[in-house]
Amino acid sequence: MRTPFRAFCILWFPIALAFCSIAVADEGGPPPLEIGAPAPEFCLPGIDGQNHCLKDYADSKVLIIAFTCNHCPTAQLYESRIKQIAEDYRGRSVALVAIQPNSPKSVRLDEMGYTDAGDSFEDMKVRANYRKFNFPYLNDGETQKVSQAYGPAATPHLFIFDAERKLRYQGRIDNNPRETLVTSRDARNAIDAILEGKTVPVAKTPSVGCSTKWLYKEEGRKEELAEIEAKPAQLQAASAADLRALRNNASEKLLLVNFWATWCGPCRTEMPEFQTIYRMYGHRAFDVVTVSINYPDEQPGVLGVLNKLRFSGLPTSIRCSPRSMRIGMPRYPSRCSSGQTERLSTNARAPLTPSS
Numbered sequence: 017m018r019t020p021f022r023a024f025c026i027l028w029f030p031i032a033l034a035f036c037s038i039a040v041a042d043e044g045g046p047p048p049l050e051i052g053a054p055a056p057e058f059c060l061p062g063i064d065g066q067n068h069c070l071k072d073y074a075d076s077k078v079l080i081i082a083f084t085c086n087h088c089p090t091a092q093l094y095e096s097r098i099k100q101i102a103e104d105y106r107g108r109s110v111a112l113v114a115i116q117p118n119s120p121k122s123v124r125l126d127e128m129g130y131t132d133a134g135d136s137f138e139d140m141k142v143r144a145n146y147r148k149f150n151f152p153y154l155n156d157g158e159t160q161k162v163s164q165a166y167g168p169a170a171t172p173h174l175f176i177f178d179a180e181r182k183l184r185y186q187g188r189i190d191n192n193p194r195e196t197l198v199t200s201r202d203a204r205n206a207i208d209a210i211l212e213g214k215t216v217p218v219a220k221t222p223s224v225g226c227s228t229k230w231l232y233k234e235e236g237r238k239e240e241l242a243e244i245e246a247k248p249a250q251l252q253a254a255s256a257a258d259l260r261a262l263r264n265n266a267s268e269k270l271l272l273v274n275f276w277a278t279w280c281g282p283c284r285t286e287m288p289e290f291q292t293i294y295r296m297y298g299h300r301a302f303d304v305v306t307v308s309i310n311y312p313d314e315q316p317g318v319l320g321v322l323n324k325l326r327f328s329g330l331p332t333s334i335r336c337s338p339r340s341m342r343i344g345m346p347r348y349p350s351r352c353s354s355g356q357t358e359r360l361s362t363n364a365r366a367p368l369t370p371s372s
Contacts, residue, residue, distance in 0.1 A: 045230050048167040048175075048186050051219045055079065055181040056165035060115065060154035063141045068113065068152050070181075076111035078210050080203070081175040082151075083168035085118045086143045087131040088226035091171045093193045095147050098172070101189075101203065102151045110207060112151045116140055117163035117171070122233035124240050125295040127226070135229070160231055173223035174203050178210050185210075187221030244295070249322035251315055262305060269301040277309045278321045287325050 049056070059069035073079050082098055084091045102112040118135040133139040137155045144153045156162045166175055176185040185206035190198045206216045265271045274290055276283035287306070294304040308318050321327075
């Protein structure tokens, strides 16, 4: 008869994480371009593999520069509206160019909790292809020289120029991220006025969205990670009742449980990814639990691995009792793989039984 295994468990409880910054201004960034100012030059790489420059749009009576990004929920909400503007004004001498201004290294993990893509150039290609962007999408996240000249406070932030490339409007697309509640289509009003040779009714509005991730904010991300990693890992005892509570998942949150062991190479390799996932989504209705299946007398080794992996920053953890437990798993794992992850919820319960 095989000797029953015993387990260590580490339980991650939710911590308060910040939703992406909602900004009408960015005190640390450059001021937005003033009304009447000429359009700053740009020549940036696009997701189509071509460089796009200001001069390329000289024939258009109206030029719209839309600063937007991938990770921001507000920017995502406005993607369809930006596409519709490009479509509705096609053939009317109106050009729309989107620029991604964020430094990917300045986006905090807790600002990535509502996205399937970051702000890297490669992710821009993925996002644009998935959303079928019908306009040029350019990257300025590496140097931000163009963004510094225009001064977008948040994403999205529009700058609309006339035929002489003088700024006639800057600010939001409309007055509500929820499209059904929109009562003022500010960008469209500005475009129509310029095309008709009229004065733009409202030339400046606040941009509302996620604050622009300037290069200097990279230090904030480093500080976030350093603060998390500075805390040591902990183990505490857990009973069969504790594991049943996990299985029952009485909360209204999605619960992800990962079984691992110190002797499982792939498990140790993937462990940092679970930390990243939790730091990204932990402020939503989501919890993560990791369960080590090592023997109780291997506690020092488990702690050593966790501290080496900088598995820390979470307020509570538990160590299983000496009795062996299983949650829909083999009594003794003969092998391990990156697939040793089970998502548990109240709608999918497997038997929880002590083994002898």
